[in-house]
Amino acid sequence: MEEFDHLKIQLKDIISATDNFARNKLIGRGGFGSVYKGELSCREGQIIVACKRLDRNFGQGNVEFLKEILMLSKCKHENLVSLLYFCIEGDERILVYEYASHGSLDRHLGDASLTWTQRLKICIGIARGLKYLHDPKETQQRVIHRDIKSSNILLDEKWAAKVSDFGLSKVGPANQPRTYLFSNAVGTPGYCDPIYWETGFLSKESDVYSFGVVLFEVMCGALCCEYYDGGQFKVLVHMWQKCFDKNRLDDIIFHGLKEQMDPLSFKTFSTIAYQCLKKAREERPTMAKIMQQLEIALKVQELFEDLGKSMNFEKMKKIAYRATYTLTYISQSHLLLLFLKGILVDDGKTWFWVNKKGEHCELISAERCISKYERLYLEPITRPVSRFQFLFRHLSTPYWRLTVETQFLSPHVTYVVNLVYDSGKRDIPNLRIPFKYKWNATIQYSTSCVGYLGKDGWRRTELFQFTSTKNDYYFDIEFLREKKSQQYDQDPPSIEGIEFCPLDLETDKKLEEKNKVDNQLVTNSDINWGKKLPNGYSEILEWSEDTYHSLMTKKEVYFLLRKGLHLKDPQERSSMGEWFSINKNSKKCHMLSARCILQEESLGWNFLSRRVSWVWKSLPGSRFGEVAETCDKNHLAFSLQIKPQLLSPGTIYACYLVYKLPENTSMYENIVATHFRSRHSLKFSRTERYIYLLTPPHTPIIELSTDERPPRTRKVKGHPKLRKDGWMEIQVWEFQPNDSYTYFEADGYIKSLNEWNFTGLLVQGMEFRPAKVIFRPCYDGNISTLLE
Structure with missing residues (x-):
């Protein structure tokens, strides 16, 4: 002691x-x-x-x-x-x-003032505590509690759950997927795992069973045992299981909770509780799985509570009355669930749904937007799953028109208007359909932006933004195919419709923060530096141009790697034109100079067979002291080779071209195509995308009201951005290296679509950073999409 x-x-x-x-x-x-x-x-x-x-x-x-x-x-x-x-x-x-001011959980089970949301949070707290015991990270011991019950769950002043009473607990090794211990069976009747009680074999699944009993107690508002005079008692667990099997949970739910519960939240909770009580241990979920499902149940419950406050039930019923098929719902929250999934209205030609803020969204079918003379160009759905029966595919002239009428938009909401279509090239993440467009009586045409591929398989190109003041609007949108667009002639887009989605400024802000280059100032206040040195850092230091690193402490090494260092070939003792650093998450970042990636000879692509040349210039603003200037070329060809030690294993990397435009950019076209293939396996891995080298066209902002207007336009993947060091960068490729090879090799090119050249473009190099997801969610009918 x-x-x-x-x-x-x-x-x-x-x-x-x-x-x-x-x-x-x-x-x-x-x-x-x-x-x-x-x-x-x-x-x-x-x-x-x-x-x-x-x-x-x-x-x-x-x-x-x-x-x-x-x-x-x-x-x-x-x-x-x-x-x-x-x-x-x-x-x-x-x-x-x-001291836990609210005492133990068993005292509050039958208290109607303890809401369903509070009960969910309490259960999540218990699950987190048990997960910590079952799957320790910093110790080599797994703890099995052996006496989980509601009277051993304490609640503090904020109703946070605290697992208590470890007097019966057992310890086992944590470095095994399963821990079996043999002991005399102990515990509390009703809560004790039947298999443990019968055989004496204890495992962490025994705690899972006991926790499942507690989950049912929370849901039913009663203890698992009924006591009678004379010390007799009856265990209710078997009856609860029967009610679940027969879909009669309404018979046992605590009456004070039924009106509060969202149906999906309740279903998620009751299902995972039932799985905990499975007789076979291998059929019981892990605490990690239980915690995940309970968190989903809480998110759904909170979502419906927030939506219930922001939405008018009577208005919801009026919209539901216009559904193409009769909607059957049992409560306001049930109807909200249907609206979150989306419904067809107006004879199946409009798709209506609400987002998690309760804002209305509309997708109006192309069939409803075209004139009667253009209905000859309607075709049945043969591509991604659509909300509608027909797509619109214009094949004859370079001009078409869509007339759009909204009906359900939310007032005082900034909307993004998207053209939703299928290009037939779902393997290309960024693709631009070359067209110009204008709305109503506007004289000037706008140029289309790069379209992004959504989770639902449909591509979206942003057309414009506006702030609504009412529900219904009329837009007459003219489209004009750009000249010399061979791509369009070969595969014209199949248009599903026009979509009106609220502009999510919070998500945009988070996305921008995610995609900022990790150039944060490194300070000595980073208290976790000791755990953040990457594997193999000593070998990387040997490739450094400086030799003083052998005298540095580990802390000094960490901050050196955060700042970055030049690398050299240890055999030739000369600079390799490479730069290495780590980001704030200790992921490895790497940059190759233009000298390392640009080749004098073509790389085997059939249409790039001629010899190319570069003009090398000294430039103090370059990380490597020199840059390559292009001259009279309509493509840029690359070949690169990276040691796997310089990249973090199991990480998807984004590859960025770092460049500067010449002073006179008037001759530059906006859109170029990129093609890359990697040679780190027996099969070639090819990727293709469309990007801008110039500042792309911004989404037009329509001022329908003098009182309100969108604060800014959104940034789209495939558009360049200005770095803090004054250079521009554009993502041209994503890949996942294979660390089983001596080198990771790849080649590729960037080619203009209309035979213009890159004369005067300055290339500093290519930078490889861990890819950061840039996805603007479009609802695909799955509730998990909203919860994300």
């Missing part, structure tokens, strides 16, 4: 804190003994504590007392009760805990 001396407290201090264990201080009794509330004086001042006094008449003794100290001194988690002190004097054995 010497290692725990710092937790010892004198008996006189506890007697003073509890008024000598006064009756009015008694707050509970359990298998260990009685629990008293006390006010203890310590260095921090007066604190409220719970003092658990061992009573050997209840069956527990020194073993359970010592085990509690051992467990809680080593296991620290926000969802485990905290042991503050203990006392050993004479026969007295007392444990002093943090």
Whole structure:
């Protein structure tokens, strides 16, 4: 016990804190003994504590007392009760805990004021605590509690759950997928795993079973056992399981909760609770799986509570009345679920849904937008799953028109208007359909932006933005195919419709933050630097141009790598024109100079067979001191080779071309095509995308009201951005290296679409950074898309 001396407290201090264990201080009794509330004086001042006094008449003794100290001194988690002190004097054995002002969970099961949302949060807290015990990261021991029940779950002043009473717990190795221990079966009737009770074989799935019982208690608002006079009792767990099997959970749900529960939240909760009670241990979920499902149930519940406050049920019913097919719903939250998934209205020609803020969205079919003379160009759906029966595919003239009428838009919301279509090239993440467009009586045409591919398989190109002041609007949009667009002639787009989606400024801001280059100032305040040095960093330091790194401390090495360093070939003792650094997440970043990636000879692409040349210039603003200037070429060809030690394994990397435009960019076209293939496996891996080298056209902003207007336009993947060092960069490729090869090799090219050249373009090199997801979600009918 010497290692725990710092937790010892004198008996006189506890007697003073509890008024000598006064009756009015008694707050509970359990298998260990009685629990008293006390006010203890310590260095921090007066604190409220719970003092658990061992009573050997209840069956527990020194073993359970010592085990509690051992467990809680080593296991620290926000969802485990905290042991503050203990006392050993004479026969007295007392444990002093943090005080949980709301007592144990079993006292609140039948309290209608404890809402369904609060109950979900309590269950998630229990699951987090048990997951910590079952799957420890920093210790080599797994803890199996053996006595999970609602009376052993304490609730603090914020109703946060704390797992308590570790006197019966067992310890096993954590470096095994399953831990089986043999012991005399102990626990509480009704909560104890039947397999453990029958065989004596204990596993972490035994705790899962007990937790499943607690989940049912939370849902039913009652303990799992009914007690009768004479000490008789009846376990209700088997009856609860039967009600689930027969789809009769309404018979057992606590009456005070039924009106609060969202149907999907309740279904998710009850399903995972039922799975915990499976007789076969291998069929029971892990605590990680349980926690995930409970968090989904909470998110769904909170989503519907927020939407219920922002949406008018009577208006919802009027929209539902216009559905193409009769909607059957049992509650307001059920109707909200249908709206989140989306419904067809107006004879199946408009798709209506709401987002997680309750804002209305519309997708108006192309069939409804075209004139009667253009209906000859309607074709049945043969490509991605559509909301409608027909697509519009214009084949004859370079001009077409869509007349769009909205009906359900939310007032005072900024909308993005998208053209939704299928280009037939779903393997290309960024693709531009070359057309110009204008709305209503506007004289000037706008140029189309790069279209992004959504999760639903449809491509979207942003047309314009506006802020609504009412529900219904009329737009007459003219489209004009650009000249020399061979791509369009070969495969004209199949248009699904025009989409009106609210502009999500919060998501845009987060996306911009995600895609900022990691050039943060490195300060000595980074307290976790010791855990962030990447694997193999000493070998990388040997390739550094500087030799003083051998005298540096690990902390100095970390900050050097965060800042970045030049690399050299250890054999030739010369610079390789490479730069290495790590980002704030300790992922490796790498940059190759133009000298390393641009070749004098073509790379085997059939249409790039002629010899090319570069003009090399010294430029102080370059990381490598020199840049390559292009001259009279309509393509840029690349070949690159990277050591796998310079990239983080299992990481998807984005490849950025770092460049500067010449002063006179009037001759530059906006759009170019990129093609890359990698040679780190037996098969070639090819990728293709369309990008801009110039600043792309911005989404036009329509001012329909003088009172409101969108604050800014969005940035789209495939558009360049200005770096903090003054250079421009554009993502041209994504790949995942294979660290089983000596080198990772790839080649590729960037080619103009209309035979113009890159004369005067300055290339500094290519930079490889961990890819950051840039996805603007479009709802595909899956509730998990909204929860993300």
